Amino acid sequence: MPPITSTHNLIDREDARPTLAAARSRSRYTYLFPALAEDPLVGCVTGTTARATCDRLRAFEIASRVPLSGMPVVQMKLPAAYTYFGQFVNHDISAPTGDVVTQHGWTAAAGVIGAVDPPGLDRNRRAKPSIILDNLANEHPEPLTLSSLYGDGPESADPEIRALYHADGKRFRLGQTRREADAVFTNLLINPARVIHATGAPDIPRAAGVPQLADRRNDENLILSQLHLALMLLHNKAVTALEPQVPDAAECFRQARQLVTRHYHWLILNDYLPRLLSTAVTGKPLSRWPTRLTEANRVPLEFTTAAFRFGHSMVGAAYDFNANFGVNGRISDTGATLEDLFAFTSHGNMQASLPGAHALPDHWVIDWKRMTRVLPQPAHGAPRDFGSAERIDLTFARDMLNIVGDSTAAVHGSILFRNLMRGFHRRIPFGQRLAGEYGVAPLSEDEVRMALPDDGLLPPGTRGLRETAATLGFLRETPAWLYFLCEARARENGERVGPTASHIIADTIVGLIRLNPASYLNLDGGGWHPRESVLGRSSAGGLTTIRKLLVFAVQDSVPPVGG
Numbered sequence: 001m002p003p004i005t006s007t008h009n010l011i012d013r014e015d016a017r018p019t020l021a022a023a024r025s026r027s028r029y030t031y032l033f034p035a036l037a038e039d040p041l042v043g044c045v046t047g048t049t050a051r052a053t054c055d056r057l058r059a060f061e062i063a064s065r066v067p068l069s070g071m072p073v074v075q076m077k078l079p080a081a082y083t084y085f086g087q088f089v090n091h092d093i094s095a096p097t098g099d100v101v102t103q104h105g106w107t108a109a110a111g112v113i114g115a116v117d118p119p120g121l122d123r124n125r126r127a128k129p130s131i132i133l134d135n136l137a138n139e140h141p142e143p144l145t146l147s148s149l150y151g152d153g154p155e156s157a158d159p160e161i162r163a164l165y166h167a168d169g170k171r172f173r174l175g176q177t178r179r180e181a182d183a184v185f186t187n188l189l190i191n192p193a194r195v196i197h198a199t200g201a202p203d204i205p206r207a208a209g210v211p212q213l214a215d216r217r218n219d220e221n222l223i224l225s226q227l228h229l230a231l232m233l234l235h236n237k238a239v240t241a242l243e244p245q246v247p248d249a250a251e252c253f254r255q256a257r258q259l260v261t262r263h264y265h266w267l268i269l270n271d272y273l274p275r276l277l278s279t280a281v282t283g284k285p286l287s288r289w290p291t292r293l294t295e296a297n298r299v300p301l302e303f304t305t306a307a308f309r310f311g312h313s314m315v316g317a318a319y320d321f322n323a324n325f326g327v328n329g330r331i332s333d334t335g336a337t338l339e340d341l342f343a344f345t346s347h348g349n350m351q352a353s354l355p356g357a358h359a360l361p362d363h364w365v366i367d368w369k370r371m372t373r374v375l376p377q378p379a380h381g382a383p384r385d386f387g388s389a390e391r392i393d394l395t396f397a398r399d400m401l402n403i404v405g406d407s408t409a410a411v412h413g414s415i416l417f418r419n420l421m422r423g424f425h426r427r428i429p430f431g432q433r434l435a436g437e438y439g440v441a442p443l444s445e446d447e448v449r450m451a452l453p454d455d456g457l458l459p460p461g462t463r464g465l466r467e468t469a470a471t472l473g474f475l476r477e478t479p480a481w482l483y484f485l486c487e488a489r490a491r492e493n494g495e496r497v498g499p500t501a502s503h504i505i506a507d508t509i510v511g512l513i514r515l516n517p518a519s520y521l522n523l524d525g526g527g528w529h530p531r532e533s534v535l536g537r538s539s540a541g542g543l544t545t546i547r548k549l550l551v552f553a554v555q556d557s558v559p560p561v562g563g
Contacts, residue, residue: 002158004095004139004148004215027138027297029096029304032507033437037129037301037427045473050126056472057424057479061417063468064394074395075388076314076495078275081371083314083389084223085272085546090311091217092148093512094304095139126425132301136426143299144512146261149231151214154253164205164212169249170239170256172232173212175205177362185331194330196323198365198559204229206358211346221341223319226366227550234535234553235260241534259533262520263543265513266530271545273509278492278502280440286510287521293511300508301426302434305419306480307504310497312415313485314389317397320375322367322561327375331363338397365561368554372547391494394453394465394485419481431483432476435500443483443490445475451486 031037044053127135140147151161154169166173179199182192204225205212211219218228238256246252269286281289293300318335320326325336344364374388390397396416432442443451452465469475478486487498497505513519520528530542536552543549 003151003160003213004091004217027140027143027299029133029136029138029301030295030298031129031133031427032292032300032302032504033429033434034129036429036433036437039429042427042429043424043479045477048473053424054421056474057420058417060465060468060472060474061420063463064416064465074391074393074494075316075374076391077374078314078389078495079372079374079547080316080319080389081223081227081368081546081550082272082275083311083316084221084227086276086308086311086314087224088148088218088227089144089268089272089509090304090308091215092146093140093143093308093508094299095148095215095217096136096304097139098136126427129427132426138297138299142297142516144265144509145516145518146231146257146264148213148215148218149228149235149260150257153257155250160212161214164214170243170253171236173205174229174232174236175203175212175359177201177203177365178359180361180363190331195363196330196561198362198561201362201365201558202229202233203360204232206346209346209358216346219345220347222336222344222360222364223321223341223366223371225345225360230368230550230553231260231264233557234263234549237553238535258518259535261518262528263530263533263535263549265520266528267543267546267549268509269513273505276497277505278496278499280499281502281506286506287526289506289510291511291514292507293515296512296515299512300504302428302480302504303508305422305426306428306431307484307497307501308508309419309481310392310484310488310501312419313392313394313396315397316388316390320370320373322363322365322370324363324561326367326370336364363561365558367561368547368550372545372550392485392488392492392497393451393494394482394489420479423480428480430477431480431487431500432478434480434483434504435487438500438503440499440503443478443487445470447490448475448478448483448486451489 036042044050045056048056141152151158151164154162154165156162164172177198177200179197185192185195204219210216211225213219213228215228219225235256238259239252242255242259243252246255273286274282277286315338318337319341321336323329324331325340327333329335344360346358435442449466449470452469454464469478474482484498484501487500488494488496491498496502514521516522520526530536530544533542536543536548539548539552543552
């Protein structure tokens with residue numbers, strides 16, 4: 001398989017169409033509730049046409065710009081690393097390619113639907129579910145099997161995937177960080193002697209500014225990039241532990257990948273999801289969840305388009321990133337900003353001080369001990385969202401509503417609008433309908449209203465989202481992505497995902513793991529535990545948390561930028 005190159009756009013690029021044909025033979029999307037998707041008026045506000053509902057979605061997004069840009073944010077009792085672990089999981093499940101917005105027949109289109117309609121858009125009608133599923137494919141051959149990390153391995157037919165691996169055919173090839181000259185800091189009025197460097201630390205490999213990864217989306221922000229690197233290092237440690245007993249290179253690689261995947265799946269089911277899903281779902285072990293999913297290579301659109309898109313709300317404006325950028329930071333005590341995290345990637349050209357210096361500066365190496373802890377109180381003078389994940393609701397960190405570095409965001413619409421429009425054009429039912437399918441009591445109109453940002457915090461004369469939502473009919477019939485944010489706020493105080501979204505997430509993720517024949521759930525009675533692993537035996541009980549795994553993965557490989 002070639003590297004994953006899917007964008008986050010609603011409409012694929014013209015040159016991506018051949019990828020769709022190839023992806024069709026790998027895995028596809030599906031509906032958990034196909035009968036609802038078949039309803040001609042699904043997702044349309046009662047009494048309106050498709051075009052009128054599109055116009056209402058646009059009106060809601062426009063009304064959100066003022067209030068959502070200045071609302072205070074509230075931290076969760078959850079380390080910031082979980083936000084980005086979730087983004088990695090999402091990338092490992094869904095890599096969409098294809099066109100679901102324009103008229104059937106591949107009418108030329110580009111960009112994201114927003115203030116300017118792309119060519120070929122028919123705003124008066126939407127594609128039928130069969131056409132949507134036929135023109136939208138998943139680049140992942142086997143979702144949630146770490147193909148974002150491994151591709152199809154060192155013996156891949158694709159040279160770009162083979163190039164990810166060392167000549168031994170077992171280990172990942174690594175890049176190396178670079179050290180900025182002292183003059184760079186002096187010019188910024190920073191004493192170079194105060195800067196801590198992770199001298200010799202590895203980086204993801206890059207070539208002419210292009211990340212050499214199986215899923216290039218994993219270099220879109222620095223935390224995600226460093227997480228991907230940590231998993232590469234973990235695999236290499238697995239190879240080192242196994243090769244004395246497994247001399248054959250291909251078999252050693254296979255067993256190392258299997259071991260890392262077991263850890264990954266175990267943490268998803270026993271650490272990540274239990275911390276985030278509603279207690280209505282986590283009352284019993286997720287490993288025994290009675291999933292609705294029936295095929296391992298089918299990802300529900302209700303999941304990828306709405307239920308698992310709560311992570312945008314959890315993104316913070318600044319993070320306790322390392323000893324240079326964090327609490328009592330040597331360079332900044334207000335943390336690494338969201339803008340920094342996008343700039344120090346291949347897409348941001350690493351903010352290189354020298355042309356062509358495509359490597360991460362070694363004073364920007366992440367400290368996973370910091371990123372996996374929760375600060376009891378923000379540091380003095382720091383932003384309120386400093387240090388931890390933010391509450392799941394409709395308040396967003398500064399810069400989050402518009403993708404950092406995307407100069408077309410003003411034309412193509414904010415993340416909020418993109419999420420709403422994806423749901424509409426992919427025929428996702430209103431949240432109230434989905435709640436009913438799971439036997440969950442739907443939110444009342446008043447619950448939806450109160451879960452939206454407080455109009456009382458707005459400047460005098462500004463029309464708030466609560467009033468706008470009521471006028472547009474969205475309190476009674478709420479687009480699924482918006483509903484799930486409101487459900488989290490109303491039913492879980494923003495600390496967890498609400499019950500309806502939690503059911504969809506459990507159905508999908510547990511289903512994908514269980515339906516994989518190689519999953520630990522299908523081996524030896526499904527009772528495997530990290531304490532049985534050759535990795536992390538010095539850690540009490542094994543690598544049983546994301547914190548333990550990430551700290552172990554980089555130990556002895558990454559000189560600490562701690563303190």
